[in-house]
Amino acid sequence: MKLSLGSLYRPSRFPLLLKSYPISRSRRSFCVSSLSSPETSLKPQIPLFLRPPIYSTTLSDLRKWHDWAESLASSVGSTFEKSDNGPDSSLLCRELKWLLEDAVEDHTLVSQMGVENDRRVRMRAHVDELYNLWKQRIQERRPFQYVVGCEHWRDLVLSVQEGVLIPRPETERIVDFVSDVVSKDQELKRGVWADLGTGSGALGIGISRILGSEGRVIATDLSRVAIAVASYNVHRYGLKDIIEIREGSWFEPLKGLEGKLAGLVSNPPYIPSKDISGLQAEVGRHEPRVALDGGVDGMDALLHLCDGAALMLKPGGFFAFETNGEQHCRALVDYMENNKSGSFCNFEIIPDFAGIERFVTGFHGKAI
Amino acid sequence: MGCSQEGEVEAKKEEKIKLGREKASIASYCAAAVSEEHDSLAPSFARVPLGMVFATQIRFWGSQAAPEQSTSDGLTVDGILASNWTILDENEGDWKSHATAVAQSIHLIKRRLQWRKLIVRLNMLSAELNKPDLWDDPVHAGKISREHGSLQGKMKEVNALEQELLEHIDMIKLAREENDEDLESESVKALLNMRRNSKEKELEALLAGEQDLYSCYIEVQAGAGGTESMDWAAMVMQMYKSWAQRRGYKVTVVEEMPGEIAGIKRATIKVDGDYAFGYAKAEVGVHRLVRISPFDSNKRRHTSFAAVAVTPILGDASAHVQINESDLRIERFRSGGPGGQHANTTESAVRIVHIPTGITATCQNERSQHQNKASAMAVLQSRLDQLEMARQAHLNAQHTQSLTDITWGSQIRSYVLHPYRMVKDLRTNYEVSDPDSVLEGDLDGFILSYLSACLDKDEDGA
Ligand SMILES: C[S@@+](CC[C@H](N)C(=O)[O-])C[C@H]1O[C@@H](n2cnc3c(N)ncnc32)[C@H](O)[C@@H]1O
Numbered sequence A: 001m002k003l004s005l006g007s008l009y010r011p012s013r014f015p016l017l018l019k020s021y022p023i024s025r026s027r028r029s030f031c032v033s034s035l036s037s038p039e040t041s042l043k044p045q046i047p048l049f050l051r052p053p054i055y056s057t058t059l060s061d062l063r064k065w066h067d068w069a070e071s072l073a074s075s076v077g078s079t080f081e082k083s084d085n086g087p088d089s090s091l092l093c094r095e096l097k098w099l100l101e102d103a104v105e106d107h108t109l110v111s112q113m114g115v116e117n118d119r120r121v122r123m124r125a126h127v128d129e130l131y132n133l134w135k136q137r138i139q140e141r142r143p144f145q146y147v148v149g150c151e152h153w154r155d156l157v158l159s160v161q162e163g164v165l166i167p168r169p170e171t172e173r174i175v176d177f178v179s180d181v182v183s184k185d186q187e188l189k190r191g192v193w194a195d196l197g198t199g200s201g202a203l204g205i206g207i208s209r210i211l212g213s214e215g216r217v218i219a220t221d222l223s224r225v226a227i228a229v230a231s232y233n234v235h236r237y238g239l240k241d242i243i244e245i246r247e248g249s250w251f252e253p254l255k256g257l258e259g260k261l262a263g264l265v266s267n268p269p270y271i272p273s274k275d276i277s278g279l280q281a282e283v284g285r286h287e288p289r290v291a292l293d294g295g296v297d298g299m300d301a302l303l304h305l306c307d308g309a310a311l312m313l314k315p316g317g318f319f320a321f322e323t324n325g326e327q328h329c330r331a332l333v334d335y336m337e338n339n340k341s342g343s344f345c346n347f348e349i350i351p352d353f354a355g356i357e358r359f360v361t362g363f364h365g366k367a368i
Numbered sequence B: 001m002g003c004s005q006e007g008e009v010e011a012k013k014e015e016k017i018k019l020g021r022e023k024a025s026i027a028s029y030c031a032a033a034v035s036e037e038h039d040s041l042a043p044s045f046a047r048v049p050l051g052m053v054f055a056t057q058i059r060f061w062g063s064q065a066a067p068e069q070s071t072s073d074g075l076t077v078d079g080i081l082a083s084n085w086t087i088l089d090e091n092e093g094d095w096k097s098h099a100t101a102v103a104q105s106i107h108l109i110k111r112r113l114q115w116r117k118l119i120v121r122l123n124m125l126s127a128e129l130n131k132p133d134l135w136d137d138p139v140h141a142g143k144i145s146r147e148h149g150s151l152q153g154k155m156k157e158v159n160a161l162e163q164e165l166l167e168h169i170d171m172i173k174l175a176r177e178e179n180d181e182d183l184e185s186e187s188v189k190a191l192l193n194m195r196r197n198s199k200e201k202e203l204e205a206l207l208a209g210e211q212d213l214y215s216c217y218i219e220v221q222a223g224a225g226g227t228e229s230m231d232w233a234a235m236v237m238q239m240y241k242s243w244a245q246r247r248g249y250k251v252t253v254v255e256e257m258p259g260e261i262a263g264i265k266r267a268t269i270k271v272d273g274d275y276a277f278g279y280a281k282a283e284v285g286v287h288r289l290v291r292i293s294p295f296d297s298n299k300r301r302h303t304s305f306a307a308v309a310v311t312p313i314l315g316d317a318s319a320h321v322q323i324n325e326s327d328l329r330i331e332r333f334r335s336g337g338p339g340g341q342h343a344n345t346t347e348s349a350v351r352i353v354h355i356p357t358g359i360t361a362t363c364q365n366e367r368s369q370h371q372n373k374a375s376a377m378a379v380l381q382s383r384l385d386q387l388e389m390a391r392q393a394h395l396n397a398q399h400t401q402s403l404t405d406i407t408w409g410s411q412i413r414s415y416v417l418h419p420y421r422m423v424k425d426l427r428t429n430y431e432v433s434d435p436d437s438v439l440e441g442d443l444d445g446f447i448l449s450y451l452s453a454c455l456d457k458d459e460d461g462a
Helices: A002-011 A014-022 A057-078 A079-084 A089-103 A107-110 A127-137 A142-147 A168-184 A200-212 A225-235 A273-278 A300-312 A326-339 B004-039 B042-048 B050-062 B077-082 B095-112 B116-131 B138-177 B181-206 B226-246 B275-281 B370-391 B436-440 B444-456
Strands: A055-057 A120-123 A150-154 A156-159 A192-196 A216-221 A242-249 A260-268 A313-322 A344-351 A355-365 B215-222 B250-258 B264-272 B285-292 B301-313 B328-332 B351-355 B359-363 B413-417 B422-425
Touching: A055 A057, A055 A089, A057 A089, A057 A120, A057 A127, A057 B004, A079 B095, A089 A107, A089 A127, A089 A142, A107 A142, A107 A168, A127 A142, A142 B436, A150 A168, A156 A200, A156 A225, A168 A200, A168 A260, A168 A313, A192 A200, A192 B285, A200 A216, A200 A225, A200 A242, A200 A260, A216 A225, A225 A242, A273 B181, A300 A313, A300 A326, A326 A344, B077 B095, B077 B138, B095 B138, B095 B181, B095 B444, B116 B138, B138 B181, B181 B444, B215 B226, B226 B250, B226 B264, B226 B275, B226 B285, B226 B301, B226 B436, B250 B359, B250 B370, B264 B275, B275 B301, B275 B444, B301 B370, B351 B370, B413 B436, B422 B436, B422 B444
Parallel strands: A192 A216, A192 A260, A216 A242, A260 A313, B285 B413
Antiparallel strands: A055 A120, A150 A156, A313 A355, A344 A355, B215 B264, B215 B301, B250 B264, B285 B301, B328 B351, B351 B359, B413 B422
């Protein structure tokens, strides 16, 4: 009796999910081919450190490249830092070390990068490409994470590429909040969570790993590149049974889950439109505007998310949003207290490690 | 005739061997009984009536030190030493010289283990273990029984060495009496093996401290004097990296604060591997450099200083100090600007401040903030553990100082590159005339001479 009930319920647990879940069907390629017509299908790029080591070069040629790259980095001094708070040469030199780590198969050989060493090392990119990549990094200010195709975030290494936002260290904290909340409430741990505007999939993946095999996460995004990259990352971490990636605007892909979500997290675009033009070159020139621009005061998406949260969260459900800073946090709490009176409780404004009030968290009130 | 004589010899030899075996088995029976009782102490205590346990234990814990062992003709280890036989080269194949070398090693090992103190301590621990209410405090009881087990193990090992040495001598003497060349050469070979292995054992005895086995952090901080001393600090750090790599340890840079022009203001590395702390603790203190500074356009001679601290990374989780989340303040190391979506940076270093003690830890080597935080927490944990150890055991000379405790006066070693070339340890007077090799990590001579000096000066230990 109990058994048959359970199996009866299972298919209806995700009514929408079954209809629009494209990833499980395309087992062989994790690009979301079934979402779009074949000619516009997106194949995610493979991060440098995962590419096969099919190239090779001598240690002395590698050394030549390294010396060239280092002097290019040194020539930057603090000019980027002064102009738009960009990286100084010491940061660039560390990035250079990491680039080498990702590009050379046997990293222990790097320390023997002598001048006259003809020993060959296997590489994941041709040396000529390394020259190109480093030029792009310095001259075009292409973000380091796009250069190597990945970002280390929490204990994950996430694939990223142009068209998807590089996850920020600040955002790691949201996973800690979720971890705290579910450690106190087992019911939330077993519920359905949503990460809206998932980008590379960072939050969705981080949360899935906290929830474990009992959890369910739906991660959405409007951007097709984000969908492809997030699906690739989900696949890489073997989380296909826990996270589902859905394409669409904010709550649209969650129809049918009203009042059912155990938790909702989002780091939506929150930069005021007027600030976009003055952004640090790595961000303004290279990252997608749709991931950054939050409208006139930067709160368009955040307010929309608050409205939706009142509708989608179940009683006792948890939410966490990242914001542009103190002003946003205050305004958001005000908005929820005044316009959604009674639907939310236990608000908290939490600073990031730089001391900037960055996050708003709270719970859906028991009574709606 | 030959027959009867041979029979006699056989019988004699058998008797000897039997005698030796008996002696051996009595000794090992005692040891086994003690250790068995020790191992089963905790569980059995609950089951057996108190009085009974008390009685049985007295019997076993009573006989700690084995009676002095000797060969069948009464030769003891001390006797061998007193004979003053000359020690020849290993290849000479002279048994007396092998025996003397081994006896000397045993003597040295005993001294290093502080033999007499060890026996007194062992008796004390035994008495403690015999107390019927011992297990009312399981944490304390666990500690006592662990220490007892470890000291007991050391004692057994030395006793076994002595016994083995004397048995080989017995055999050689016997073989000579009987003109049994095979037996003789076999026994001499066995002695030679002992002689070779005992060097290793001497070294192990140097590293018998409670925390010696663990991995450690090494921190180096530049003294006053600007770029020249920051460059010196970087050289010292490089020296430890190379030393650790030579020894086969895994080295990770945890934190590095570069100087403006050259070198480092401070840095921390993690050295992973057995006995890393045991060796590296010998390096704690201030290291002094004298040279013509490459940063001085007038080519003057400069003296600079770098301070070194070494912290063990305790393997036993139960030994850790409990840290309350609410006592921590976590800060981004280099921040500024609005952050969040506005910024792209690969700098995700964090600094953790333990508010009650003011102790801080930074990590900037990892590629994510989360990992930097985890590494910094591990450093903080070790520093707090060390503080606690120092607090608990300020009488215990084994603990090392933290960087803040090290006064710039406590110089331990001097590296002179000009006007002459020499590295000299001010504690042991050990010196080397080739500074380059030392700076390339050839430090074992300094470390071992210091460790032995520390222990061997305690003459009455044995
Ligand atoms: C600041 S990024 C955050 C990405 C990711 N969650 C992270 O923290 O790294 C905002 C994301 O929201 C997505 N986005 C923008 N407008 C959206 C919309 N109307 N519906 C769903 N996602 C949207 C963008 O494509 C982008 O991936």
